[in-house]
Amino acid sequence: MDRRQRITIELAVQILRNAVETSGQAAVCTVPVRLALRVLLPHCPERWPLVMFWDSASQDNDIGRSQGVTAAFNGIVRQLGKSGAWRAPMP
Numbered sequence: 001m002d003r004r005q006r007i008t009i010e011l012a013v014q015i016l017r018n019a020v021e022t023s024g025q026a027a028v029c030t031v032p033v034r035l036a037l038r039v040l041l042p043h044c045p046e047r048w049p050l051v052m053f054w055d056s057a058s059q060d061n062d063i064g065r066s067q068g069v070t071a072a073f074n075g076i077v078r079q080l081g082k083s084g085a086w087r088a089p090m091p
Contacts, residue, residue, distance in 0.1 A: 001084075001085065005085075006086075008039055009039065009040065009043060009080070009085055009086050010086065011036075012035075012036035012037075012039040012040050013036075013040075013076075013077070013080070013086060015032050015033060015035075015036040016033065016036050016037070016040075016053065016073055016076065017073065019033050019057065019069060020066075020069050020070055020073045023056075023057065023062075023065050023066045023069040023070070024062055024063075024065070024066040025062070027057060027058050027059070027060075027065065028057045028065075028069065029054065029057040029058035030057075033053075033054075033057060034054070037050045037053060037054060040076060040080065040085075043079075043080055043083050043085035043086070044076060044079035044080060044083065045079055045082055045083055046075075046079055048075070049072045049073075049074075049075030049076045049078075049079055050072075050076060052068065052071070052072035052075065053068075053069055053072035053073060053076065055068070056068025056069045056071075056072055057069055
């Protein structure tokens with residue numbers, strides 16, 4: 001994978017991480033989130049966490065939205081790790 005693809009994937013993950021952080025206050029079914037999910041689609045062997053993220057992002061219930069988005073984000077990160085497309089930065 002070339003440098004540009006890695007940067008794009010990192011940006012998409014950052015957009016989703018920011019959405020997870022704000023999902024407790026408001027719906028996060030925004031254009032940037034939609035684009036980030038679309039960018040990550042070819043790099044996730046399984047599609048379910050991407051669909052779950054989008055579905056959860058628009059829920060009315062703050063707690064349900066936050067929990068669903070967080071779980072889906074964790075699934076996306078695992079999928080990206082399995083495919084070798086992304087590794088979490090070391091703290």
